[in-house]
Amino acid sequence: MRIETKSRLTFKGGSHPSESKGLTVESQIEPGPAVTEVAIMLSQHIGAVCRPLVKKGDMVQAEQKIGDSDAFVSAPIHSPINGKVKAIALRSHAVLGRSEAVVIEAFPNSPTRLTPFKLDDDFDANNYSAEQICDSVRQSGIVGMGGAGFPTRVKIEPDPRLPKETLIINGCECEPYITCDYRIMLEWTRQIIAGMLLAKRASGCSEVFIGIEDNKPKAIEAMNETLRSFSNIDEIQVVPVKTKFPQGGERQLIRAILKKQVPTGGIPPMIGVVVLNVATAAAITEAVVGDLPLTRRVVTVTGEGVGKPGNYYVPIGTSVSELIEFCGGLKEEAVRVILGGPMMGIAIADLTTPITKTSGAITVLTVKQISEAKFTGRQTPCIHCGRCLEVCPEHLNPTKISHAVKYNLLDVAESYYMNACIECGCCSYVCPANIEITGYIKTGKTLLARQKKKMGK
Amino acid sequence: MDDTQNYNITVSSAPHISRPLWTHKVMIDVVIGLVPAMAAAGYYFHFYALILVSTCVISCVATEWLCNLIRKKPSSLGDFSAVVTGVILALSLPPAFPVWAGVIGSVFAVAIGKMVFGGLGANIFNPAMVGRAFLAASFGMLMTTWTVPATINPSMPVISAENEIDARTQATPLAWSKMAIKRKEPASVANEQLNAMFVGEVGGCLGETSAIALFIGCLYLLIRRTISFHIPLAVLVSTFVFAGVLYIINPEAYIRPLAHLCSGGMLLCVFFIATDPVTAPLTRRGMWLFGIGVGTITMLIRVIGGYPEGVMYSILLMNAVTPLIDRLFKRIPAGGKPGV
Numbered sequence: 001m002r003i004e005t006k007s008r009l010t011f012k013g014g015s016h017p018s019e020s021k022g023l024t025v026e027s028q029i030e031p032g033p034a035v036t037e038v039a040i041m042l043s044q045h046i047g048a049v050c051r052p053l054v055k056k057g058d059m060v061q062a063e064q065k066i067g068d069s070d071a072f073v074s075a076p077i078h079s080p081i082n083g084k085v086k087a088i089a090l091r092s093h094a095v096l097g098r099s100e101a102v103v104i105e106a107f108p109n110s111p112t113r114l115t116p117f118k119l120d121d122d123f124d125a126n127n128y129s130a131e132q133i134c135d136s137v138r139q140s141g142i143v144g145m146g147g148a149g150f151p152t153r154v155k156i157e158p159d160p161r162l163p164k165e166t167l168i169i170n171g172c173e174c175e176p177y178i179t180c181d182y183r184i185m186l187e188w189t190r191q192i193i194a195g196m197l198l199a200k201r202a203s204g205c206s207e208v209f210i211g212i213e214d215n216k217p218k219a220i221e222a223m224n225e226t227l228r229s230f231s232n233i234d235e236i237q238v239v240p241v242k243t244k245f246p247q248g249g250e251r252q253l254i255r256a257i258l259k260k261q262v263p264t265g266g267i268p269p270m271i272g273v274v275v276l277n278v279a280t281a282a283a284i285t286e287a288v289v290g291d292l293p294l295t296r297r298v299v300t301v302t303g304e305g306v307g308k309p310g311n312y313y314v315p316i317g318t319s320v321s322e323l324i325e326f327c328g329g330l331k332e333e334a335v336r337v338i339l340g341g342p343m344m345g346i347a348i349a350d351l352t353t354p355i356t357k358t359s360g361a362i363t364v365l366t367v368k369q370i371s372e373a374k375f376t377g378r379q380t381p382c383i384h385c386g387r388c389l390e391v392c393p394e395h396l397n398p399t400k401i402s403h404a405v406k407y408n409l410l411d412v413a414e415s416y417y418m419n420a421c422i423e424c425g426c427c428s429y430v431c432p433a434n435i436e437i438t439g440y441i442k443t444g445k446t447l448l449a450r451q452k453k454k455m456g457k
Numbered sequence: 458m459d460d461t462q463n464y465n466i467t468v469s470s471a472p473h474i475s476r477p478l479w480t481h482k483v484m485i486d487v488v489i490g491l492v493p494a495m496a497a498a499g500y501y502f503h504f505y506a507l508i509l510v511s512t513c514v515i516s517c518v519a520t521e522w523l524c525n526l527i528r529k530k531p532s533s534l535g536d537f538s539a540v541v542t543g544v545i546l547a548l549s550l551p552p553a554f555p556v557w558a559g560v561i562g563s564v565f566a567v568a569i570g571k572m573v574f575g576g577l578g579a580n581i582f583n584p585a586m587v588g589r590a591f592l593a594a595s596f597g598m599l600m601t602t603w604t605v606p607a608t609i610n611p612s613m614p615v616i617s618a619e620n621e622i623d624a625r626t627q628a629t630p631l632a633w634s635k636m637a638i639k640r641k642e643p644a645s646v647a648n649e650q651l652n653a654m655f656v657g658e659v660g661g662c663l664g665e666t667s668a669i670a671l672f673i674g675c676l677y678l679l680i681r682r683t684i685s686f687h688i689p690l691a692v693l694v695s696t697f698v699f700a701g702v703l704y705i706i707n708p709e710a711y712i713r714p715l716a717h718l719c720s721g722g723m724l725l726c727v728f729f730i731a732t733d734p735v736t737a738p739l740t741r742r743g744m745w746l747f748g749i750g751v752g753t754i755t756m757l758i759r760v761i762g763g764y765p766e767g768v769m770y771s772i773l774l775m776n777a778v779t780p781l782i783d784r785l786f787k788r789i790p791a792g793g794k795p796g797v
Contacts, residue, residue, distance in 0.1 A: 432478050438471060
């Protein structure tokens with residue numbers, strides 16, 4: 001049966017950056033480097049920072065919990081390896097700057113587990129109670145692996161004030177270059193569906209959609225095929241959505257599939273929706289069925305600036321430099337190392353930055369991909385052409401906001417709904433004047449938050 | 458840490474890639490869109506048209522270069538906006554306009570219309586229209602001397618100015634209709650010229666005579682998505698409705714709505730000047746209001762104002778209120794206003 005995969009379901013706005021996924025799209029998930037040292041950041045998620053449960057000199061086992069917090073919105077961290085705590089020291093974090101991490105030195109002769117969990121054939125989600133699932137998810141430290149890092153337990157746990165009706169599994173992966181979710185969908189299909197069934201059971205959602213961009217027909221087919229091997233899948237539907245950036249943003253995906261708007265400044269549960277990334281769904285299966293905490297993930301190492309691009313299963317805490325060395329090292333012409341993809345990823349200067357639960361990719365670009373004009377930062381004046389307004393998926397006025405921030409008029413920027421920006425980067429991408437619109441807006445949001453904090457005190 | 462020093466790693470804000478479309482390409486697109494109109498001008502008014510266009514372009518570019526030199530700013534000639542200003546200004550001048558006056562207009566357009574505000578992107582009014590308004594105020598006689606297109610059919614009905622000093626000049630269809638309104642005469646002569654207006658065999662400014670050439674250029678810009686259809690459509694529809702109502706009330710005294718659309722600087726201004734992004738509103742709703750404003754003011758000037766033609770002034774007036782329009786029509790986020 002030929003499945004119709006071209007889709008018109010989408011949101012308003014958005015852009016079409018070159019997909020560039022060819023470098024790694026056919027690369028199977030392979031075991032990453034056998035690490036000798038990992039640095040587990042105490043904060044890898046939205047919410048309270050973990051406090052370390054171990055101290056310098058302690059011996060730790062693989063999968064042992066090494067940090068936790070009593071706060072509701074938080075997620076514990078675990079050691080991926082057997083080893084000795086070398087220090088609790090500062091490490092670079094792409095967003096938070098220098099922050100605390102537990103540095104663990106691997107025991108010499110103690111191999112690192114580099115094979116993913118395999119799901120048994122007799123899996124049945126009904127064998128697990130909702131409380132059991134929520135508890136496992138919490139204890140395993142699962143957070144949104146698509147990039148935001150919101151603790152998954154908080155998302156899926158039933159909340160009497162905001163009953164959940166719809167679960168959306170996000171397999172869009174709209175970001176150029178990255179293919180980790182695509183490979184997971186092809187290779188770990190059963191785990192994703194199992195995780196989805198578990199999340200559905202825990203959250204009490206009555207309908208489930210799996211949203212996949214229509215440039216991934218193989219993933220759509222694999223999902224549909226594997227779904228048929230499960231029972232009780234009537235309320236589950238694989239929905240191809242149009243290939244467009246940022247289709248994988250949860251607000252955009254909800255708009256495309258359900259034609260509903262998440263209120264500005266609100267979150268999906270306010271309209272009864274839970275969105276989980278495919279990698280998160282797979283991690284739920286690992287946690288609930290395999291009783292394994294989230295200590296490894298698939299990372300796409302890609303870009304024209306790296307020797308051997310591919311998709312690797314690596315322990316969280318591996319440093320970027322180790323991973324890049326493993327992939328053939330940086331080429332001479334490499335000029336930018338990005339944690340994430342080229343649209344929303346964050347450029348890092350310190351290559352000792354460790355991989356966190358939310359880092360799905362390392363993209364290494366050369367001047368050619370960035371383009372000479374962008375690389376040299378040559379900006380011309382805004383000609384008010386309105387292209388940024390056209391592509392803004394949140395229907396904002398990016399040029400007005402960025403210019404207000406530029407001239408330090410934060411109240412004006414706020415009056416143009418600066419905080420509704422999802423920082424997708426479409427405006428900067430299309431700007432013919434090469435203005436770093438997204439950069440200004442990000443700065444403005446940070447300044448505004450700081451200002452409000454100051455006034456609150 | 459040693460790793461980083463061996464490589465030329467740089468950081469910057471996301472996104473790290475960009476669509477390869479830069480401002481100068483947008484500007485060059487506009488010039489390409491004006492090529493049919495320039496070709497029509499060359500065809501109807503022969504070699505002199507091209508001399509006038511190149512003079513205006515050269516003096517606009519030179520003025521911008523000089524202004525940058527005086528302001529001690531890096532050269533901004535690379536954005537090609539001065540070229541666009543020069544071409545549009547030239548095309549909005551009468552065919553026999555003296556070259557020296559064209560130079561004055563160009564200098565004024567770029568220096569006062571654009572550079573005193575801070576250069577491209579900062580100007581309130583369309584520079585070419587500022588230059589043209591200055592010339593209209595300074596050289597009224599020169600600006601209303603319309604040479605007959607060289608290709609015109611001698612058997613055409615001669616509609617001429619009252620004092621027929623030069624047999625080779627004639628009134629524009631709009632000037633004719635204005636006289637008709639004033640003298641309470643039928644406006645049928647202008648109506649008969651409709652076909653001629655489509656191809657351009659009428660009196661008028663260099664670039665505004667041939668409706669077809671302008672349509673082709675506009676189509677190119679629309680296909681290239683250099684301009685959006687909102688402003689042109691709003692102007693044309695509002696003008697058509699305004700003129701249509703008058704025509705229905707009294708078809709004897711007023712010319713046909715279609716004649717209004719094709720005559721004067723209407724199409725040139727609507728397609729290439731009102732859509733100038735710098736001086737037009739950003740939001741869709743703002744664009745509609747802007748376009749309706751341009752169309753309505755144009756018709757008010759044409760019908761009850763003192764001039765036969767009013768597109769230039771209506772665009773300048775709407776340019777002035779563009780910041781207010783932008784403030785009036787703020788975009789509402791896709792998720793609605795926060796906290797409501």
